[in-house]
Amino acid sequence: MADLKLTHLLGDSYVVEGRIKLGLWGPKDDTVLLDSGMDESSGRALRRMIEREGRHLSWVACTHFHADHVGGCAYLKKSTGCSVAMPAFESPFLEETTYEPSFLWGASPFGALRNKFLMAPVCQVDRRLPQSGEWEETDLRLVSLAGHSPGMVGYVTPDEVAYVGDSLFDSDMVEAHGMLYVVDVAEWLVTLDFLERLEARWFVPCHASTVEDPSELISVTRRHLLDISDRVLTLCRTPMTRDDLLGKLMEWLDKKMDPLRYVLNLGALSAHLSYLIDRGEVEPLEDRGRLLWKAVD
Ligand SMILES: [Zn+2]
Secondary structure, eight states: OOOOEEEEEETTEEEEESSSEEEEESOTTSEEEEOOOSSHHHHHHHHHHHHHTTOOEEEEEOSOOOHHHHTTHHHHHHHHOOEEEEEGGGHHHHHSTTHHHHHHHSSSOOGGGOSTTTOOOOOOOSEEEOSSEEOTTSSOEEEEOTTSSTTOEEEEOTTOEEEOTTSOOOHHHHHHHSSOOOSOHHHHHHHHHHHHHOOOSEEEOTTSOOBSOOHHHHHHHHHHHHHHHHHHHHHTTSOBOHHHHHHHHHHHHTOOOOHHHHHHHHHHHHHHHHHHHHTTSEEEEEETTEEEEEEOO
16 A cells, blocks of 8 residues: 555644545654554554654544444554554444444345455454543544444544544545445434534545535535435335335436445435334335335325
């Protein structure tokens, strides 16, 4: 992997410009990395950058358990002696990494789901962080950003830089993915309202540009979630199974399917169904041993 570029934002707050954007905060002798990239090679590139900058890595703190955010943790912990911190709810997924594909598939995952996109190297978590509030061992503040993942957090530095994980996406990412991965649509909408009020001088999403004003990213992400829910509701006017709904959605989005996309998109569709069911807009309908999903008249 090529050398990672470090962009200075303010004070002790930096962005690591890699395949996804990571955060780096703190003085040289007490540095915190925010997220660790996809795999061991990301960990190696981060270690080289830390050494090149003459820094001592104290912590790797992750926003959420998805493999592209935690994949470098095991290598960094072993090779630098740093400690690893995660939101408490997300920690078991890093300590037992078959949980992610099992969570998505609903059972022990078959071989094609045991890959680096769903399974990071296992790593013990040293500090389970609260969902929000001060993190006493550092001067970082945690903010809850649930929705994309059940216990995702953001980190706000004393310089007022907010590292917001996967809570904000731009239109290019929405177009590329078709459907963004989500576990709780209602929670994500609450998170977007929260981000509208959050006072910070820079916002650093992992999959979009660093911005001073996040309003465009907030509105793109919100519009996407509401558009997909709306489309699912429209499709449910013809009662159909969850798999048939997924097929119709992929046709509408003009996206192909494979086992990895299947479990991610089925998970996202399920989150939209939960949202619509809890709003009283969709209900289950038994039909000859099948369970169909139907728009409430
Ligand atoms: Zn994610």
